[in-house]
Amino acid sequence: MLSISPNITLIQTRILLLGLFSSILLAACGSSAQATNRRNDSPTGDINQGQELHTAYCVGCHSREQGKSSIGPPVVGLVSRSAETITSDDYKGKAETPAGYIRESIMEPGTYVVPGYPDGLMPNYSNTLSQDDLENLVSYLMTYQ
Numbered sequence: 001m002l003s004i005s006p007n008i009t010l011i012q013t014r015i016l017l018l019g020l021f022s023s024i025l026l027a028a029c030g031s032s033a034q035a036t037n038r039r040n041d042s043p044t045g046d047i048n049q050g051q052e053l054h055t056a057y058c059v060g061c062h063s064r065e066q067g068k069s070s071i072g073p074p075v076v077g078l079v080s081r082s083a084e085t086i087t088s089d090d091y092k093g094k095a096e097t098p099a100g101y102i103r104e105s106i107m108e109p110g111t112y113v114v115p116g117y118p119d120g121l122m123p124n125y126s127n128t129l130s131q132d133d134l135e136n137l138v139s140y141l142m143t144y145q
């Protein structure tokens with residue numbers, strides 16, 4: 001009996017590891033599918049917190065005043081501009097809605113560079129903003145029809 005038990009233990013360990021591995025794999029696939037689905041969802045964040053984040057991180061380059069020149073595109077008219085962008089031939093991103101486009105612009109800024117503005121200036125926030133921060137920001141920016 002004693003000579004068999006190490007083998008059984010080994011098999012058990014393998015089964016356990018296999019189970020663990022496939023559940024990690026499943027979790028990874030699940031979350032990427034979720035991210036793709038979320039891309040175009042309506043934002044569910046807090047508009048006031050989004051405004052605070054915008055004041056802290058974005059307004060220096062994205063003016064909120066009509067007609068005021070800024071380093072990046074102004075936020076006035078962002079939603080209708082986004083709707084035009086995603087249907088233009090030049091757009092190669094994955095967004096299907098203005099909210100999806102705004103999310104993509106913040107998390108993967110190189111996907112589409114707004115004509116007339118320099119490439120590489122818009123920071124990539126995918127490692128600095130939490131999912132909640134992102135939703136708050138998108139909710140706030142969606143008020144700029």
Ligand code: HEC
Pocket residue numbers: 054057058059060061062071072073078081082085101102105106109110112113114117118119120121122123125137
């Ligand atoms: C250092 C300057 C800078 C900062 C800071 C910055 N951006 Fe940008 N952003 C740009 C520039 C330049 C562009 C246009 C070029 C491009 O598309 O990459 C841009 C493009 C965008 C666009 C697409 C706009 C459009 O009209 O299609 C969105 C949305 C955006 N930024 C959101 C944000 C948000 C939200 C923040 C803060 C979390 C932020 N940006 C911070 C410079 C900046």
